[in-house]
Amino acid sequence: MVKNEMLSKIRREIEDSLSTKKMSLESMPIKIYQAVSLICSVISAGNKVMFCGNGGSAAEAQHLATELVSKFRLDRRGLAAVALTDNNSLLTAIANDYNSQYIFARQIEAIGKTGDVLVAISTSGNSKNVLEAINTSKHMGIHTIGLTGKGGGLMAGIVDCLLDVPSDDTPRIQETHIMIGHIICGLVEELCAA
Numbered sequence: 001m002v003k004n005e006m007l008s009k010i011r012r013e014i015e016d017s018l019s020t021k022k023m024s025l026e027s028m029p030i031k032i033y034q035a036v037s038l039i040c041s042v043i044s045a046g047n048k049v050m051f052c053g054n055g056g057s058a059a060e061a062q063h064l065a066t067e068l069v070s071k072f073r074l075d076r077r078g079l080a081a082v083a084l085t086d087n088n089s090l091l092t093a094i095a096n097d098y099n100s101q102y103i104f105a106r107q108i109e110a111i112g113k114t115g116d117v118l119v120a121i122s123t124s125g126n127s128k129n130v131l132e133a134i135n136t137s138k139h140m141g142i143h144t145i146g147l148t149g150k151g152g153g154l155m156a157g158i159v160d161c162l163l164d165v166p167s168d169d170t171p172r173i174q175e176t177h178i179m180i181g182h183i184i185c186g187l188v189e190e191l192c193a194a
Protein backbone atom coordinates (compact mmCIF):
# COMPACT_ATOMS: atom_id res chain seq x y z
CA MET A 1 0.00 0.00 0.00
CA VAL A 2 1.45 3.37 -0.95
CA LYS A 3 1.54 6.24 1.50
CA ASN A 4 -1.49 8.10 0.07
CA GLU A 5 -3.64 4.96 0.08
CA MET A 6 -2.67 4.36 3.69
CA LEU A 7 -3.48 7.93 4.66
CA SER A 8 -6.94 7.64 3.04
CA LYS A 9 -7.57 4.37 4.83
CA ILE A 10 -6.52 5.89 8.17
CA ARG A 11 -8.86 8.86 7.57
CA ARG A 12 -11.74 6.51 6.73
CA GLU A 13 -11.14 4.52 9.92
CA ILE A 14 -11.18 7.68 12.05
CA GLU A 15 -14.34 8.93 10.30
CA ASP A 16 -15.98 5.56 10.78
CA SER A 17 -15.15 5.58 14.50
CA LEU A 18 -16.53 9.11 14.88
CA SER A 19 -19.73 8.29 13.02
CA THR A 20 -20.37 5.19 15.19
CA LYS A 21 -20.06 7.39 18.26
CA LYS A 22 -22.31 10.04 16.67
CA MET A 23 -24.97 7.43 15.94
CA SER A 24 -24.91 6.52 19.64
CA LEU A 25 -26.05 10.07 20.46
CA GLU A 26 -29.64 9.07 19.71
CA SER A 27 -30.09 5.95 21.82
CA MET A 28 -27.33 6.09 24.40
CA PRO A 29 -27.90 9.04 26.80
CA ILE A 30 -31.03 7.58 28.42
CA LYS A 31 -29.40 4.13 28.60
CA ILE A 32 -26.28 5.58 30.22
CA TYR A 33 -28.48 7.46 32.68
CA GLN A 34 -30.22 4.18 33.61
CA ALA A 35 -26.90 2.33 34.00
CA VAL A 36 -25.44 5.11 36.19
CA SER A 37 -28.57 5.17 38.38
CA LEU A 38 -28.42 1.40 38.83
CA ILE A 39 -24.67 1.34 39.62
CA CYS A 40 -25.03 4.24 42.09
CA SER A 41 -27.88 2.50 43.89
CA VAL A 42 -25.83 -0.71 44.09
CA ILE A 43 -22.75 1.06 45.48
CA SER A 44 -24.77 3.22 47.89
CA ALA A 45 -26.32 0.05 49.32
CA GLY A 46 -22.82 -1.30 50.08
CA ASN A 47 -22.74 -3.76 47.17
CA LYS A 48 -20.27 -4.10 44.29
CA VAL A 49 -19.87 -3.87 40.53
CA MET A 50 -18.43 -6.87 38.65
CA PHE A 51 -17.17 -6.62 35.06
CA CYS A 52 -16.56 -9.39 32.51
CA GLY A 53 -15.79 -9.81 28.80
CA ASN A 54 -13.47 -11.59 26.35
CA GLY A 55 -10.43 -10.34 24.43
CA GLY A 56 -10.56 -6.57 23.98
CA SER A 57 -13.62 -6.51 26.23
CA ALA A 58 -11.61 -8.26 28.98
CA ALA A 59 -9.20 -5.33 28.81
CA GLU A 60 -12.17 -2.95 29.06
CA ALA A 61 -13.48 -4.87 32.08
CA GLN A 62 -10.13 -4.38 33.83
CA HIS A 63 -9.90 -0.77 32.73
CA LEU A 64 -13.35 0.17 34.05
CA ALA A 65 -13.00 -1.69 37.36
CA THR A 66 -9.75 0.20 37.86
CA GLU A 67 -11.45 3.57 37.28
CA LEU A 68 -13.88 2.82 40.12
CA VAL A 69 -11.47 1.27 42.63
CA SER A 70 -8.62 3.74 42.07
CA LYS A 71 -9.80 7.00 40.50
CA PHE A 72 -11.27 8.42 37.31
CA ARG A 73 -10.89 12.19 37.65
CA LEU A 74 -11.57 12.91 41.33
CA ASP A 75 -9.74 12.11 44.54
CA ARG A 76 -12.35 10.24 46.55
CA ARG A 77 -12.95 6.97 48.39
CA GLY A 78 -12.41 3.74 46.47
CA LEU A 79 -15.59 2.26 45.00
CA ALA A 80 -16.32 -1.46 45.15
CA ALA A 81 -15.59 -2.98 41.74
CA VAL A 82 -13.88 -6.10 40.45
CA ALA A 83 -12.96 -7.41 36.99
CA LEU A 84 -13.54 -11.16 36.62
CA THR A 85 -10.84 -11.28 33.93
CA ASP A 86 -7.72 -10.65 35.99
CA ASN A 87 -6.65 -13.86 37.70
CA ASN A 88 -4.93 -16.23 35.25
CA SER A 89 -4.69 -19.05 37.78
CA LEU A 90 -8.42 -18.93 38.41
CA LEU A 91 -9.35 -18.57 34.74
CA THR A 92 -7.16 -21.47 33.61
CA ALA A 93 -8.24 -23.73 36.48
CA ILE A 94 -11.94 -23.19 35.82
CA ALA A 95 -11.47 -23.63 32.04
CA ASN A 96 -9.34 -26.74 32.57
CA ASP A 97 -11.31 -28.44 35.36
CA TYR A 98 -14.81 -27.48 34.18
CA ASN A 99 -15.29 -25.60 30.90
CA SER A 100 -14.35 -22.13 29.58
CA GLN A 101 -18.08 -21.40 29.56
CA TYR A 102 -17.89 -21.11 33.36
CA ILE A 103 -14.85 -18.84 33.79
CA PHE A 104 -17.00 -15.89 34.89
CA ALA A 105 -20.07 -17.68 36.27
CA ARG A 106 -17.98 -19.70 38.74
CA GLN A 107 -16.42 -16.54 40.14
CA ILE A 108 -19.84 -14.92 40.45
CA GLU A 109 -21.08 -17.99 42.31
CA ALA A 110 -18.09 -17.60 44.67
CA ILE A 111 -18.05 -13.86 45.34
CA GLY A 112 -21.33 -12.44 44.01
CA LYS A 113 -24.03 -11.28 46.43
CA THR A 114 -27.68 -10.40 45.92
CA GLY A 115 -27.81 -6.67 45.16
CA ASP A 116 -24.52 -6.55 43.26
CA VAL A 117 -24.45 -5.61 39.57
CA LEU A 118 -22.70 -7.38 36.69
CA VAL A 119 -21.52 -5.30 33.72
CA ALA A 120 -21.23 -7.82 30.88
CA ILE A 121 -19.28 -6.61 27.84
CA SER A 122 -19.64 -8.46 24.51
CA THR A 123 -19.65 -7.00 21.01
CA SER A 124 -21.72 -9.91 19.65
CA GLY A 125 -23.84 -10.42 22.75
CA ASN A 126 -23.43 -14.14 22.12
CA SER A 127 -20.28 -15.24 23.98
CA LYS A 128 -21.19 -18.34 25.97
CA ASN A 129 -19.17 -17.49 29.06
CA VAL A 130 -20.72 -14.00 29.23
CA LEU A 131 -24.24 -15.42 28.79
CA GLU A 132 -23.53 -17.96 31.55
CA ALA A 133 -22.35 -15.12 33.82
CA ILE A 134 -25.58 -13.23 33.18
CA ASN A 135 -27.76 -16.27 33.85
CA THR A 136 -25.92 -17.09 37.08
CA SER A 137 -26.28 -13.46 38.17
CA LYS A 138 -30.00 -13.48 37.53
CA HIS A 139 -30.43 -16.62 39.64
CA MET A 140 -28.52 -14.94 42.48
CA GLY A 141 -30.49 -11.67 42.42
CA ILE A 142 -27.58 -9.75 40.90
CA HIS A 143 -28.53 -6.90 38.53
CA THR A 144 -27.20 -7.07 34.96
CA ILE A 145 -26.05 -4.38 32.55
CA GLY A 146 -25.02 -5.41 29.00
CA LEU A 147 -22.65 -3.48 26.75
CA THR A 148 -23.08 -4.96 23.26
CA GLY A 149 -23.20 -4.23 19.52
CA LYS A 150 -24.78 -6.00 16.55
CA GLY A 151 -28.27 -5.67 18.05
CA GLY A 152 -27.24 -7.26 21.35
CA GLY A 153 -27.45 -10.92 20.23
CA LEU A 154 -28.76 -13.29 22.90
CA MET A 155 -27.91 -10.78 25.64
CA ALA A 156 -30.64 -8.46 24.33
CA GLY A 157 -33.42 -10.52 25.86
CA ILE A 158 -31.88 -11.22 29.24
CA VAL A 159 -30.08 -8.20 30.73
CA ASP A 160 -31.84 -5.62 32.91
CA CYS A 161 -30.24 -2.71 31.08
CA LEU A 162 -28.90 -3.05 27.50
CA LEU A 163 -26.51 -0.52 25.98
CA ASP A 164 -26.26 -1.66 22.36
CA VAL A 165 -23.89 0.22 20.05
CA PRO A 166 -25.46 0.65 16.59
CA SER A 167 -22.66 -1.06 14.62
CA ASP A 168 -21.70 -4.51 13.32
CA ASP A 169 -17.95 -3.90 13.45
CA THR A 170 -16.22 -5.30 16.56
CA PRO A 171 -13.44 -2.66 16.88
CA ARG A 172 -15.87 0.24 16.35
CA ILE A 173 -18.18 -1.26 18.97
CA GLN A 174 -15.28 -1.65 21.43
CA GLU A 175 -14.19 1.96 20.90
CA THR A 176 -17.70 3.13 21.68
CA HIS A 177 -17.91 0.83 24.71
CA ILE A 178 -14.89 2.46 26.29
CA MET A 179 -16.38 5.92 25.63
CA ILE A 180 -19.63 4.81 27.30
CA GLY A 181 -17.69 3.17 30.16
CA HIS A 182 -15.75 6.37 30.77
CA ILE A 183 -18.94 8.43 30.86
CA ILE A 184 -20.48 5.97 33.33
CA CYS A 185 -17.41 5.97 35.61
CA GLY A 186 -17.21 9.78 35.54
CA LEU A 187 -20.84 10.16 36.58
CA VAL A 188 -20.71 7.39 39.19
CA GLU A 189 -17.63 9.02 40.69
CA GLU A 190 -19.37 12.42 40.89
CA LEU A 191 -22.67 11.09 42.17
CA CYS A 192 -21.90 8.35 44.64
CA ALA A 193 -18.37 8.73 45.95
CA ALA A 194 -19.15 11.36 48.59
Ligand SMILES: O=C(CO)[C@@H](O)[C@H](O)[C@H](O)[C@H](O)COP(=O)(O)O
Binding pocket: 054, 055, 056, 057, 121, 122, 123, 124, 125, 126, 127, 130, 170, 171, 174
Ligand atom coordinates in the same frame (compact mmCIF):
# COMPACT_ATOMS: atom_id res chain seq x y z
O1 LIG B 1 -10.42 -7.07 20.55
C1 LIG B 1 -10.81 -7.85 19.72
C2 LIG B 1 -11.23 -7.38 18.38
O2 LIG B 1 -11.14 -5.98 18.28
C3 LIG B 1 -10.90 -9.33 20.01
O3 LIG B 1 -9.92 -9.68 20.97
C4 LIG B 1 -12.30 -9.69 20.55
O4 LIG B 1 -12.50 -9.03 21.76
C5 LIG B 1 -12.41 -11.21 20.74
O5 LIG B 1 -12.47 -11.81 19.46
C6 LIG B 1 -13.63 -11.64 21.56
O6 LIG B 1 -13.56 -13.03 21.80
C7 LIG B 1 -14.97 -11.30 20.91
O7 LIG B 1 -16.02 -11.65 21.82
P1 LIG B 1 -17.39 -10.85 21.91
O8 LIG B 1 -17.11 -9.38 21.88
O9 LIG B 1 -18.24 -11.30 20.73
O10 LIG B 1 -18.02 -11.31 23.21
Ligand SMILES: [Zn+2]
Binding pocket: 056, 171, 174
Ligand atom coordinates in the same frame (compact mmCIF):
# COMPACT_ATOMS: atom_id res chain seq x y z
ZN1 LIG C 1 -9.90 -4.97 19.86
